Amino acid sequence: MSLKENINMVKEELNSEEKFFEKAVMTEKFVKKYKNIMIASVVAIVLVVGANIAYNINEEGKVSAANAVLLKLQSDPSDAAALSELKKLSPNLHDVWLYSQAIANSDIELLKGLKSSDAMIITDLAKYELAQDAASLEEYASKQNAIYRDLALVKSAVMLLNENKADKARAVLSKVSAESSLNELVSVLKHYGVN
Template sequence: MSLKDNVDYVKEELSSEEKFLESFVKVERIYKKYKMLIILAVVVILGLAIGLYTTKTIQEKQKKEANIAFNQFLENNQDKDALKTLEENNKQLFQIAKYIQAKKENKTYDIEVKFFKEIAAYQKALDENSIDKLNAVSMEKDFLLKEFAIFNKALLQAKEGKYEDAKATLKLIPEDSQVNDLATSLKHFLVTK
Protein backbone atom coordinates (compact mmCIF):
# COMPACT_ATOMS: atom_id res chain seq x y z
CA MET A 1 0.00 0.00 0.00
CA SER A 2 1.42 3.32 -0.96
CA LEU A 3 1.50 6.47 1.07
CA LYS A 4 -1.03 8.08 -1.24
CA ASP A 5 -3.44 5.21 -0.72
CA ASN A 6 -3.02 5.52 3.04
CA VAL A 7 -3.71 9.25 2.92
CA ASP A 8 -6.81 8.70 0.78
CA TYR A 9 -8.00 5.99 3.15
CA VAL A 10 -7.54 8.29 6.18
CA LYS A 11 -9.36 11.14 4.38
CA GLU A 12 -12.22 8.83 3.57
CA GLU A 13 -12.45 7.61 7.16
CA LEU A 14 -12.40 11.17 8.49
CA SER A 15 -15.00 12.18 5.96
CA SER A 16 -17.35 9.36 7.00
CA GLU A 17 -16.83 10.20 10.68
CA GLU A 18 -17.55 13.85 9.94
CA LYS A 19 -20.76 12.88 8.19
CA PHE A 20 -21.77 10.73 11.12
CA LEU A 21 -21.05 13.49 13.61
CA GLU A 22 -22.80 16.01 11.39
CA SER A 23 -25.95 13.88 11.20
CA PHE A 24 -25.79 13.30 14.95
CA VAL A 25 -25.61 17.06 15.52
CA LYS A 26 -28.59 17.58 13.18
CA VAL A 27 -30.64 15.01 15.09
CA GLU A 28 -29.64 16.65 18.37
CA ARG A 29 -30.73 20.07 17.06
CA ILE A 30 -34.07 18.67 15.90
CA TYR A 31 -34.52 16.96 19.26
CA LYS A 32 -33.75 20.15 21.18
CA LYS A 33 -36.03 22.18 18.95
CA TYR A 34 -38.98 19.75 19.14
CA LYS A 35 -38.25 18.16 22.51
CA MET A 36 -41.66 18.91 24.02
CA LEU A 37 -43.54 17.66 20.94
CA ILE A 38 -41.54 14.45 20.83
CA ILE A 39 -42.08 13.79 24.53
CA LEU A 40 -45.78 14.63 24.17
CA ALA A 41 -46.11 12.26 21.20
CA VAL A 42 -44.45 9.42 23.13
CA VAL A 43 -46.68 10.05 26.16
CA VAL A 44 -49.83 10.12 23.99
CA ILE A 45 -48.86 6.89 22.22
CA LEU A 46 -48.12 5.17 25.53
CA GLY A 47 -51.38 6.51 26.99
CA LEU A 48 -53.38 5.22 24.03
CA ALA A 49 -51.73 1.81 24.21
CA ILE A 50 -52.43 1.52 27.94
CA GLY A 51 -55.99 2.80 27.48
CA LEU A 52 -56.77 0.34 24.70
CA TYR A 53 -55.33 -2.56 26.67
CA THR A 54 -57.31 -1.57 29.78
CA THR A 55 -60.54 -1.14 27.80
CA LYS A 56 -60.10 -4.50 26.12
CA THR A 57 -59.42 -6.19 29.45
CA ILE A 58 -62.50 -4.61 31.06
CA GLN A 59 -64.70 -5.59 28.11
CA GLU A 60 -63.47 -9.19 28.27
CA LYS A 61 -64.18 -9.30 32.01
CA GLN A 62 -67.70 -7.88 31.51
CA LYS A 63 -68.37 -10.33 28.71
CA LYS A 64 -67.31 -13.25 30.87
CA GLU A 65 -69.40 -12.05 33.84
CA ALA A 66 -72.42 -11.52 31.57
CA ASN A 67 -72.13 -15.02 30.11
CA ILE A 68 -71.88 -16.58 33.56
CA ALA A 69 -74.86 -14.54 34.77
CA PHE A 70 -76.91 -15.50 31.68
CA ASN A 71 -76.21 -19.19 32.30
CA GLN A 72 -77.26 -18.73 35.94
CA PHE A 73 -80.44 -17.01 34.76
CA LEU A 74 -81.21 -19.87 32.36
CA GLU A 75 -80.94 -22.31 35.27
CA ASN A 76 -83.12 -20.13 37.52
CA ASN A 77 -85.11 -17.37 35.83
CA GLN A 78 -85.93 -15.80 39.21
CA ASP A 79 -82.26 -15.07 39.98
CA LYS A 80 -82.26 -11.31 40.66
CA ASP A 81 -78.48 -11.12 41.07
CA ALA A 82 -77.95 -12.63 37.62
CA LEU A 83 -80.40 -10.14 36.10
CA LYS A 84 -78.65 -7.25 37.82
CA THR A 85 -75.26 -8.43 36.54
CA LEU A 86 -76.69 -8.74 33.03
CA GLU A 87 -78.17 -5.26 33.21
CA GLU A 88 -74.80 -3.81 34.24
CA ASN A 89 -72.61 -5.75 31.81
CA ASN A 90 -74.61 -6.60 28.69
CA LYS A 91 -77.85 -4.82 27.81
CA GLN A 92 -78.70 -7.19 24.95
CA LEU A 93 -78.42 -10.33 27.07
CA PHE A 94 -80.43 -8.54 29.76
CA GLN A 95 -83.22 -7.83 27.28
CA ILE A 96 -83.15 -11.43 26.06
CA ALA A 97 -83.38 -12.65 29.67
CA LYS A 98 -86.33 -10.32 30.36
CA TYR A 99 -87.99 -11.57 27.16
CA ILE A 100 -87.51 -15.21 28.23
CA GLN A 101 -88.86 -14.40 31.68
CA ALA A 102 -91.90 -12.64 30.23
CA LYS A 103 -92.60 -15.56 27.87
CA LYS A 104 -92.51 -18.04 30.77
CA GLU A 105 -94.99 -15.85 32.64
CA ASN A 106 -97.19 -15.44 29.50
CA LYS A 107 -96.52 -11.71 29.43
CA THR A 108 -95.19 -9.47 26.70
CA TYR A 109 -91.89 -7.64 26.75
CA ASP A 110 -90.77 -5.16 24.11
CA ILE A 111 -87.29 -6.26 23.17
CA GLU A 112 -84.84 -4.08 21.25
CA VAL A 113 -82.34 -6.79 20.19
CA LYS A 114 -82.41 -6.88 16.39
CA PHE A 115 -83.53 -10.41 15.47
CA PHE A 116 -85.50 -11.00 18.66
CA LYS A 117 -87.40 -7.76 18.13
CA GLU A 118 -88.48 -8.88 14.67
CA ILE A 119 -89.40 -12.37 15.82
CA ALA A 120 -91.40 -10.94 18.74
CA ALA A 121 -93.26 -8.62 16.34
CA TYR A 122 -93.92 -11.58 14.04
CA GLN A 123 -95.24 -13.70 16.92
CA LYS A 124 -97.46 -10.83 18.08
CA ALA A 125 -98.85 -10.39 14.55
CA LEU A 126 -99.64 -14.11 14.38
CA ASP A 127 -101.28 -14.09 17.81
CA GLU A 128 -103.46 -11.16 16.77
CA ASN A 129 -104.15 -12.58 13.28
CA SER A 130 -103.23 -9.15 11.95
CA ILE A 131 -102.57 -8.98 8.21
CA ASP A 132 -101.31 -5.41 8.50
CA LYS A 133 -98.75 -6.31 11.16
CA LEU A 134 -97.64 -9.38 9.19
CA ASN A 135 -97.26 -7.16 6.15
CA ALA A 136 -95.14 -4.69 8.13
CA VAL A 137 -92.92 -7.48 9.48
CA SER A 138 -92.50 -9.10 6.07
CA MET A 139 -91.36 -5.77 4.61
CA GLU A 140 -88.37 -5.65 6.97
CA LYS A 141 -85.22 -5.97 4.87
CA ASP A 142 -83.24 -8.37 7.07
CA PHE A 143 -86.09 -10.32 8.65
CA LEU A 144 -85.12 -13.98 8.96
CA LEU A 145 -88.62 -15.38 8.48
CA LYS A 146 -89.66 -13.00 5.70
CA GLU A 147 -91.09 -15.63 3.33
CA PHE A 148 -92.82 -17.44 6.18
CA ALA A 149 -94.45 -14.17 7.24
CA ILE A 150 -95.63 -13.62 3.66
CA PHE A 151 -97.07 -17.15 3.61
CA ASN A 152 -98.90 -16.55 6.89
CA LYS A 153 -100.27 -13.30 5.51
CA ALA A 154 -101.64 -15.18 2.50
CA LEU A 155 -103.07 -17.85 4.79
CA LEU A 156 -104.91 -15.23 6.86
CA GLN A 157 -106.19 -13.58 3.69
CA ALA A 158 -107.52 -16.94 2.49
CA LYS A 159 -109.23 -17.52 5.86
CA GLU A 160 -110.94 -14.13 5.51
CA GLY A 161 -112.13 -15.00 1.99
CA LYS A 162 -109.75 -12.57 0.23
CA TYR A 163 -108.63 -15.19 -2.27
CA GLU A 164 -107.32 -12.84 -4.95
CA ASP A 165 -105.25 -10.96 -2.37
CA ALA A 166 -103.90 -14.28 -1.08
CA LYS A 167 -102.90 -15.32 -4.62
CA ALA A 168 -101.11 -12.00 -5.15
CA THR A 169 -99.35 -12.32 -1.81
CA LEU A 170 -98.12 -15.83 -2.62
CA LYS A 171 -96.48 -14.50 -5.79
CA LEU A 172 -94.10 -12.55 -3.53
CA ILE A 173 -92.49 -15.78 -2.33
CA PRO A 174 -89.43 -16.64 -4.47
CA GLU A 175 -89.24 -20.00 -6.23
CA ASP A 176 -86.07 -20.99 -4.37
CA SER A 177 -87.54 -20.29 -0.93
CA GLN A 178 -87.87 -23.09 1.59
CA VAL A 179 -91.46 -21.95 2.14
CA ASN A 180 -92.24 -22.53 -1.53
CA ASP A 181 -93.65 -26.06 -0.88
CA LEU A 182 -96.18 -24.62 1.58
CA ALA A 183 -96.97 -21.79 -0.82
CA THR A 184 -97.54 -24.26 -3.66
CA SER A 185 -99.98 -26.23 -1.49
CA LEU A 186 -101.91 -23.05 -0.67
CA LYS A 187 -101.88 -22.02 -4.36
CA HIS A 188 -103.46 -25.40 -5.27
CA PHE A 189 -106.14 -24.82 -2.65
CA LEU A 190 -106.78 -21.30 -3.98
CA VAL A 191 -107.20 -22.51 -7.59
CA THR A 192 -110.71 -23.65 -6.74
CA LYS A 193 -111.61 -20.39 -5.06
Template sequence: MSLKENMDALKEELNSEEKFLESAIKTERFIKRYQKPLIAGVVSLLFAATGAIAYQAYTEAKIESSNAALNTLLLNPGDKSAEATLKNDNPALYDLWKLSRGIAQNDPLILSSLKNSEAFGVADIASYEAAIIKSDAAGLENYTKRQGALYKDLALLELAVHALEQGNTALAHQKISQIGEESPIYQLGQSLSHYGVK
Protein backbone atom coordinates in the same frame (compact mmCIF):
# COMPACT_ATOMS: atom_id res chain seq x y z
CA MET B 1 2.03 0.54 0.88
CA SER B 2 3.41 3.85 -0.15
CA LEU B 3 3.30 6.99 1.86
CA LYS B 4 0.80 8.54 -0.51
CA GLU B 5 -1.58 5.59 -0.13
CA ASN B 6 -1.23 5.81 3.65
CA MET B 7 -2.04 9.51 3.55
CA ASP B 8 -5.10 8.94 1.33
CA ALA B 9 -6.37 6.20 3.66
CA LEU B 10 -5.80 8.47 6.66
CA LYS B 11 -7.65 11.37 4.95
CA GLU B 12 -10.55 9.08 4.06
CA GLU B 13 -10.74 7.80 7.62
CA LEU B 14 -10.67 11.36 8.99
CA ASN B 15 -13.41 12.38 6.51
CA SER B 16 -15.66 9.54 7.63
CA GLU B 17 -15.04 10.37 11.30
CA GLU B 18 -15.74 14.03 10.54
CA LYS B 19 -19.02 13.14 8.79
CA PHE B 20 -20.01 10.94 11.71
CA LEU B 21 -19.21 13.69 14.20
CA GLU B 22 -21.08 16.22 12.05
CA SER B 23 -24.22 14.03 11.92
CA ALA B 24 -23.99 13.46 15.70
CA ILE B 25 -23.86 17.22 16.26
CA LYS B 26 -26.85 17.77 13.91
CA THR B 27 -28.82 15.10 15.76
CA GLU B 28 -27.96 16.66 19.11
CA ARG B 29 -29.06 20.11 17.89
CA PHE B 30 -32.30 18.65 16.53
CA ILE B 31 -33.02 16.91 19.83
CA LYS B 32 -32.24 20.04 21.85
CA ARG B 33 -34.40 22.19 19.56
CA TYR B 34 -37.42 19.82 19.59
CA GLN B 35 -36.91 18.23 23.01
CA LYS B 36 -40.27 19.27 24.50
CA PRO B 37 -42.42 18.25 21.50
CA LEU B 38 -40.56 14.92 21.26
CA ILE B 39 -41.13 14.20 24.95
CA ALA B 40 -44.78 15.23 24.63
CA GLY B 41 -45.18 12.89 21.63
CA VAL B 42 -43.64 9.94 23.48
CA VAL B 43 -45.79 10.62 26.57
CA SER B 44 -48.90 10.89 24.35
CA LEU B 45 -48.09 7.55 22.73
CA LEU B 46 -47.65 5.97 26.16
CA PHE B 47 -51.01 7.37 27.34
CA ALA B 48 -52.73 6.17 24.16
CA ALA B 49 -51.26 2.69 24.50
CA THR B 50 -52.21 2.53 28.20
CA GLY B 51 -55.73 3.75 27.40
CA ALA B 52 -56.17 1.16 24.64
CA ILE B 53 -54.97 -1.64 26.91
CA ALA B 54 -57.26 -0.48 29.74
CA TYR B 55 -60.27 -0.21 27.40
CA GLN B 56 -59.63 -3.70 26.03
CA ALA B 57 -59.39 -5.10 29.56
CA TYR B 58 -62.62 -3.30 30.52
CA THR B 59 -64.42 -4.66 27.44
CA GLU B 60 -63.23 -8.21 28.11
CA ALA B 61 -64.34 -7.95 31.75
CA LYS B 62 -67.82 -6.84 30.64
CA ILE B 63 -68.04 -9.74 28.18
CA GLU B 64 -67.01 -12.24 30.85
CA SER B 65 -69.45 -10.70 33.33
CA SER B 66 -72.35 -10.80 30.85
CA ASN B 67 -71.54 -14.40 29.86
CA ALA B 68 -71.54 -15.44 33.52
CA ALA B 69 -74.84 -13.62 34.08
CA LEU B 70 -76.38 -15.32 31.02
CA ASN B 71 -75.25 -18.74 32.23
CA THR B 72 -76.82 -18.00 35.62
CA LEU B 73 -80.07 -16.89 33.97
CA LEU B 74 -80.20 -20.02 31.83
CA LEU B 75 -80.05 -22.12 35.00
CA ASN B 76 -82.23 -19.81 37.12
CA PRO B 77 -84.36 -17.34 35.09
CA GLY B 78 -85.63 -15.67 38.27
CA ASP B 79 -82.19 -14.42 39.41
CA LYS B 80 -82.73 -10.62 39.48
CA SER B 81 -79.07 -9.86 40.20
CA ALA B 82 -77.89 -11.77 37.11
CA GLU B 83 -80.66 -10.14 35.05
CA ALA B 84 -79.56 -6.64 36.12
CA THR B 85 -75.91 -7.47 35.39
CA LEU B 86 -76.74 -8.77 31.92
CA LYS B 87 -78.95 -5.76 31.17
CA ASN B 88 -76.19 -3.32 32.18
CA ASP B 89 -73.21 -5.13 30.66
CA ASN B 90 -74.70 -6.33 27.36
CA PRO B 91 -78.14 -4.92 26.46
CA ALA B 92 -78.25 -6.73 23.09
CA LEU B 93 -77.63 -10.11 24.72
CA TYR B 94 -80.19 -9.24 27.40
CA ASP B 95 -82.81 -8.53 24.72
CA LEU B 96 -81.98 -11.81 22.99
CA TRP B 97 -82.39 -13.68 26.30
CA LYS B 98 -85.74 -11.96 26.91
CA LEU B 99 -86.84 -12.89 23.38
CA SER B 100 -86.03 -16.56 23.93
CA ARG B 101 -87.79 -16.44 27.29
CA GLY B 102 -90.89 -14.77 25.81
CA ILE B 103 -91.10 -17.34 23.02
CA ALA B 104 -90.57 -20.27 25.39
CA GLN B 105 -93.27 -19.01 27.76
CA ASN B 106 -95.65 -17.83 24.98
CA ASP B 107 -95.75 -14.49 26.78
CA PRO B 108 -96.88 -11.64 24.49
CA LEU B 109 -96.11 -9.05 27.21
CA ILE B 110 -92.41 -9.93 27.22
CA LEU B 111 -92.38 -9.96 23.43
CA SER B 112 -94.21 -6.63 23.19
CA SER B 113 -91.61 -5.05 25.47
CA LEU B 114 -88.95 -5.90 22.86
CA LYS B 115 -90.58 -4.11 19.92
CA ASN B 116 -88.11 -1.21 20.26
CA SER B 117 -85.00 -3.32 20.79
CA GLU B 118 -81.87 -2.17 18.98
CA ALA B 119 -80.39 -5.68 18.83
CA PHE B 120 -80.41 -7.05 15.29
CA GLY B 121 -83.59 -8.97 14.50
CA VAL B 122 -84.95 -8.99 18.06
CA ALA B 123 -87.67 -6.37 17.53
CA ASP B 124 -88.67 -7.98 14.24
CA ILE B 125 -88.96 -11.50 15.64
CA ALA B 126 -90.68 -10.23 18.80
CA SER B 127 -93.35 -8.46 16.72
CA TYR B 128 -93.99 -11.58 14.66
CA GLU B 129 -94.10 -13.95 17.64
CA ALA B 130 -96.37 -11.63 19.67
CA ALA B 131 -98.84 -11.47 16.76
CA ILE B 132 -98.78 -15.27 16.40
CA ILE B 133 -99.32 -15.89 20.13
CA LYS B 134 -102.22 -13.42 20.23
CA SER B 135 -103.63 -14.73 16.90
CA ASP B 136 -103.60 -11.08 15.84
CA ALA B 137 -104.35 -10.96 12.10
CA ALA B 138 -104.03 -7.15 12.04
CA GLY B 139 -100.63 -7.39 13.73
CA LEU B 140 -99.48 -9.97 11.18
CA GLU B 141 -100.80 -7.79 8.34
CA ASN B 142 -98.81 -4.82 9.68
CA TYR B 143 -95.78 -7.06 10.06
CA THR B 144 -95.91 -8.12 6.38
CA LYS B 145 -95.83 -4.47 5.32
CA ARG B 146 -92.55 -3.78 7.10
CA GLN B 147 -89.44 -3.21 5.06
CA GLY B 148 -87.09 -6.20 5.45
CA ALA B 149 -89.34 -8.28 7.73
CA LEU B 150 -87.50 -11.53 8.46
CA TYR B 151 -90.60 -13.73 8.63
CA LYS B 152 -92.71 -11.93 6.02
CA ASP B 153 -93.46 -15.04 3.95
CA LEU B 154 -94.30 -17.06 7.02
CA ALA B 155 -96.64 -14.29 8.19
CA LEU B 156 -98.32 -14.28 4.76
CA LEU B 157 -98.85 -18.04 5.06
CA GLU B 158 -100.29 -17.57 8.56
CA LEU B 159 -102.67 -14.92 7.20
CA ALA B 160 -103.73 -17.30 4.41
CA VAL B 161 -104.49 -20.02 6.95
CA HIS B 162 -106.41 -17.51 9.08
CA ALA B 163 -108.41 -16.44 6.00
CA LEU B 164 -109.20 -20.09 5.25
CA GLU B 165 -110.45 -20.58 8.79
CA GLN B 166 -112.73 -17.57 8.22
CA GLY B 167 -113.92 -19.08 4.90
CA ASN B 168 -112.37 -16.29 2.80
CA THR B 169 -110.59 -18.24 0.03
CA ALA B 170 -110.06 -15.16 -2.16
CA LEU B 171 -108.05 -13.45 0.59
CA ALA B 172 -106.13 -16.68 1.19
CA HIS B 173 -105.19 -16.86 -2.52
CA GLN B 174 -104.14 -13.21 -2.44
CA LYS B 175 -101.85 -13.76 0.57
CA ILE B 176 -100.31 -16.90 -0.94
CA SER B 177 -99.66 -15.10 -4.23
CA GLN B 178 -97.54 -12.53 -2.36
CA ILE B 179 -95.01 -15.19 -1.34
CA GLY B 180 -91.99 -14.94 -3.65
CA GLU B 181 -90.79 -17.92 -5.70
CA GLU B 182 -87.32 -17.73 -4.13
CA SER B 183 -88.79 -18.20 -0.65
CA PRO B 184 -88.43 -21.56 1.11
CA ILE B 185 -92.14 -21.20 2.03
CA TYR B 186 -93.20 -20.90 -1.62
CA GLN B 187 -93.82 -24.63 -2.19
CA LEU B 188 -95.79 -24.90 1.03
CA GLY B 189 -97.92 -21.94 -0.05
CA GLN B 190 -98.51 -23.49 -3.44
CA SER B 191 -99.53 -26.77 -1.83
CA LEU B 192 -101.95 -24.93 0.44
CA SER B 193 -103.30 -23.05 -2.57
CA HIS B 194 -103.88 -26.23 -4.59
CA TYR B 195 -105.06 -28.63 -1.92
CA GLY B 196 -106.50 -26.51 0.84
CA VAL B 197 -108.00 -23.45 -0.79
CA LYS B 198 -109.93 -24.89 -3.77
Protein backbone atom coordinates in the same frame (compact mmCIF):
# COMPACT_ATOMS: atom_id res chain seq x y z
CA MET C 1 1.63 2.38 -2.01
CA SER C 2 2.81 5.70 -3.05
CA LEU C 3 2.74 8.80 -0.98
CA LYS C 4 0.05 10.29 -3.19
CA GLU C 5 -2.23 7.29 -2.68
CA ASN C 6 -1.67 7.46 1.07
CA ILE C 7 -2.60 11.14 1.13
CA ASN C 8 -5.78 10.45 -0.90
CA MET C 9 -6.71 7.59 1.41
CA VAL C 10 -6.22 9.81 4.48
CA LYS C 11 -8.31 12.57 2.83
CA GLU C 12 -11.13 10.10 2.10
CA GLU C 13 -11.01 8.82 5.66
CA LEU C 14 -11.14 12.37 7.03
CA ASN C 15 -14.03 13.20 4.69
CA SER C 16 -15.99 10.16 5.81
CA GLU C 17 -15.34 10.97 9.49
CA GLU C 18 -16.31 14.57 8.85
CA LYS C 19 -19.56 13.42 7.22
CA PHE C 20 -20.22 11.07 10.13
CA PHE C 21 -19.74 13.85 12.68
CA GLU C 22 -21.84 16.20 10.56
CA LYS C 23 -24.72 13.69 10.55
CA ALA C 24 -24.31 13.12 14.29
CA VAL C 25 -24.57 16.86 14.91
CA MET C 26 -27.67 17.08 12.68
CA THR C 27 -29.25 14.14 14.51
CA GLU C 28 -28.46 15.74 17.86
CA LYS C 29 -30.07 19.03 16.75
CA PHE C 30 -33.13 17.14 15.49
CA VAL C 31 -33.46 15.23 18.77
CA LYS C 32 -33.07 18.42 20.83
CA LYS C 33 -35.60 20.25 18.66
CA TYR C 34 -38.27 17.50 18.72
CA LYS C 35 -37.45 15.82 22.04
CA ASN C 36 -40.69 16.89 23.76
CA ILE C 37 -42.83 15.82 20.82
CA MET C 38 -41.14 12.42 20.65
CA ILE C 39 -41.55 11.88 24.40
CA ALA C 40 -45.18 12.98 24.24
CA SER C 41 -45.81 10.60 21.32
CA VAL C 42 -44.30 7.64 23.17
CA VAL C 43 -46.29 8.49 26.32
CA ALA C 44 -49.49 8.85 24.28
CA ILE C 45 -48.94 5.48 22.59
CA VAL C 46 -48.29 3.81 25.94
CA LEU C 47 -51.44 5.42 27.42
CA VAL C 48 -53.62 4.37 24.46
CA VAL C 49 -52.33 0.80 24.56
CA GLY C 50 -52.78 0.67 28.34
CA ALA C 51 -56.31 2.09 28.15
CA ASN C 52 -57.21 -0.41 25.42
CA ILE C 53 -55.93 -3.32 27.50
CA ALA C 54 -57.82 -2.07 30.56
CA TYR C 55 -61.02 -1.64 28.52
CA ASN C 56 -60.76 -5.15 27.08
CA ILE C 57 -60.18 -6.65 30.53
CA ASN C 58 -63.19 -4.73 31.87
CA GLU C 59 -65.40 -5.92 28.99
CA GLU C 60 -64.29 -9.53 29.46
CA GLY C 61 -65.16 -9.22 33.14
CA LYS C 62 -68.62 -7.88 32.27
CA VAL C 63 -69.22 -10.73 29.82
CA SER C 64 -68.15 -13.32 32.39
CA ALA C 65 -70.32 -11.75 35.07
CA ALA C 66 -73.31 -11.54 32.70
CA ASN C 67 -72.90 -15.20 31.77
CA ALA C 68 -72.76 -16.17 35.44
CA VAL C 69 -75.96 -14.21 36.13
CA LEU C 70 -77.62 -15.82 33.11
CA LEU C 71 -76.76 -19.28 34.45
CA LYS C 72 -78.25 -18.23 37.77
CA LEU C 73 -81.44 -17.11 36.00
CA GLN C 74 -81.66 -20.40 34.11
CA SER C 75 -81.71 -22.28 37.39
CA ASP C 76 -84.17 -19.82 39.01
CA PRO C 77 -86.11 -17.70 36.44
CA SER C 78 -87.99 -15.83 39.18
CA ASP C 79 -84.80 -14.29 40.71
CA ALA C 80 -85.55 -10.56 40.41
CA ALA C 81 -82.15 -9.51 41.80
CA ALA C 82 -80.33 -11.56 39.16
CA LEU C 83 -82.57 -10.12 36.44
CA SER C 84 -81.79 -6.59 37.61
CA GLU C 85 -78.07 -7.35 37.70
CA LEU C 86 -78.24 -8.81 34.18
CA LYS C 87 -79.91 -5.62 32.92
CA LYS C 88 -77.11 -3.57 34.44
CA LEU C 89 -74.34 -5.78 33.02
CA SER C 90 -75.76 -6.46 29.56
CA PRO C 91 -79.03 -4.80 28.50
CA ASN C 92 -79.14 -6.77 25.23
CA LEU C 93 -78.70 -10.11 26.98
CA HIS C 94 -81.37 -9.00 29.46
CA ASP C 95 -83.78 -8.43 26.57
CA VAL C 96 -82.90 -11.81 25.05
CA TRP C 97 -83.69 -13.45 28.39
CA LEU C 98 -87.00 -11.60 28.64
CA TYR C 99 -87.86 -12.61 25.08
CA SER C 100 -87.15 -16.27 25.80
CA GLN C 101 -89.33 -16.10 28.91
CA ALA C 102 -92.12 -14.30 27.05
CA ILE C 103 -92.15 -17.00 24.36
CA ALA C 104 -91.96 -19.84 26.90
CA ASN C 105 -94.81 -18.38 28.97
CA SER C 106 -96.84 -16.87 26.07
CA ASP C 107 -96.62 -13.49 27.81
CA ILE C 108 -98.09 -10.96 25.36
CA GLU C 109 -97.54 -7.98 27.66
CA LEU C 110 -93.85 -8.76 27.99
CA LEU C 111 -93.58 -9.07 24.20
CA LYS C 112 -95.26 -5.68 23.80
CA GLY C 113 -92.64 -4.19 26.09
CA LEU C 114 -89.87 -5.74 23.99
CA LYS C 115 -91.11 -4.03 20.79
CA SER C 116 -89.06 -0.99 21.85
CA SER C 117 -85.94 -2.92 22.87
CA ASP C 118 -82.48 -1.55 22.05
CA ALA C 119 -81.58 -4.98 20.68
CA MET C 120 -82.80 -4.68 17.09
CA ILE C 121 -83.22 -8.44 16.63
CA ILE C 122 -85.37 -8.72 19.76
CA THR C 123 -87.54 -5.83 18.56
CA ASP C 124 -88.06 -7.57 15.23
CA LEU C 125 -88.80 -10.96 16.79
CA ALA C 126 -91.26 -9.43 19.26
CA LYS C 127 -93.10 -7.67 16.43
CA TYR C 128 -93.35 -10.96 14.53
CA GLU C 129 -94.69 -12.82 17.56
CA LEU C 130 -97.27 -10.10 18.20
CA ALA C 131 -98.57 -10.18 14.61
CA GLN C 132 -101.66 -12.36 15.00
CA ASP C 133 -103.70 -11.69 11.85
CA ALA C 134 -103.03 -11.58 8.12
CA ALA C 135 -102.90 -7.77 7.95
CA SER C 136 -100.43 -7.41 10.82
CA LEU C 137 -98.26 -10.19 9.36
CA GLU C 138 -98.19 -8.39 6.00
CA GLU C 139 -97.33 -5.14 7.77
CA TYR C 140 -94.48 -6.91 9.58
CA ALA C 141 -93.23 -8.41 6.29
CA SER C 142 -93.28 -5.02 4.58
CA LYS C 143 -90.60 -3.70 6.94
CA GLN C 144 -87.09 -3.67 5.55
CA ASN C 145 -84.82 -6.41 6.98
CA ALA C 146 -87.65 -8.27 8.74
CA ILE C 147 -86.10 -11.53 9.93
CA TYR C 148 -89.16 -13.70 9.37
CA ARG C 149 -90.39 -11.82 6.31
CA ASP C 150 -91.09 -14.83 4.10
CA LEU C 151 -92.53 -16.88 6.94
CA ALA C 152 -94.87 -14.02 7.83
CA LEU C 153 -96.04 -13.82 4.22
CA VAL C 154 -96.73 -17.57 4.06
CA LYS C 155 -98.52 -17.49 7.41
CA SER C 156 -100.59 -14.53 6.22
CA ALA C 157 -101.48 -16.35 2.98
CA VAL C 158 -102.60 -19.43 4.92
CA MET C 159 -104.83 -17.25 7.10
CA LEU C 160 -106.27 -15.63 3.97
CA LEU C 161 -106.92 -19.07 2.45
CA ASN C 162 -108.77 -20.08 5.61
CA GLU C 163 -110.94 -16.97 5.12
CA ASN C 164 -111.57 -18.00 1.45
CA LYS C 165 -109.63 -15.02 0.06
CA ALA C 166 -107.65 -16.89 -2.60
CA ASP C 167 -106.87 -13.87 -4.80
CA LYS C 168 -105.40 -11.93 -1.91
CA ALA C 169 -103.48 -15.04 -0.76
CA ARG C 170 -102.00 -15.41 -4.26
CA ALA C 171 -100.87 -11.76 -4.17
CA VAL C 172 -99.26 -12.26 -0.77
CA LEU C 173 -97.50 -15.46 -1.87
CA SER C 174 -96.06 -13.67 -4.90
CA LYS C 175 -94.11 -11.40 -2.50
CA VAL C 176 -92.10 -14.34 -1.09
CA SER C 177 -88.46 -14.10 -2.11
CA ALA C 178 -87.31 -16.40 -4.93
CA GLU C 179 -84.30 -17.46 -2.81
CA SER C 180 -86.46 -18.38 0.17
CA SER C 181 -86.30 -21.87 1.64
CA LEU C 182 -90.11 -21.67 1.77
CA ASN C 183 -90.46 -21.68 -2.03
CA GLU C 184 -91.52 -25.33 -2.14
CA LEU C 185 -94.29 -24.62 0.36
CA VAL C 186 -95.29 -21.52 -1.63
CA SER C 187 -95.50 -23.64 -4.79
CA VAL C 188 -97.68 -26.21 -3.03
CA LEU C 189 -99.95 -23.49 -1.65
CA LYS C 190 -100.25 -21.84 -5.04
CA HIS C 191 -100.98 -25.17 -6.71
CA TYR C 192 -103.45 -26.67 -4.25
CA GLY C 193 -104.75 -23.83 -2.18
CA VAL C 194 -104.90 -20.73 -4.33
CA ASN C 195 -106.14 -22.01 -7.70
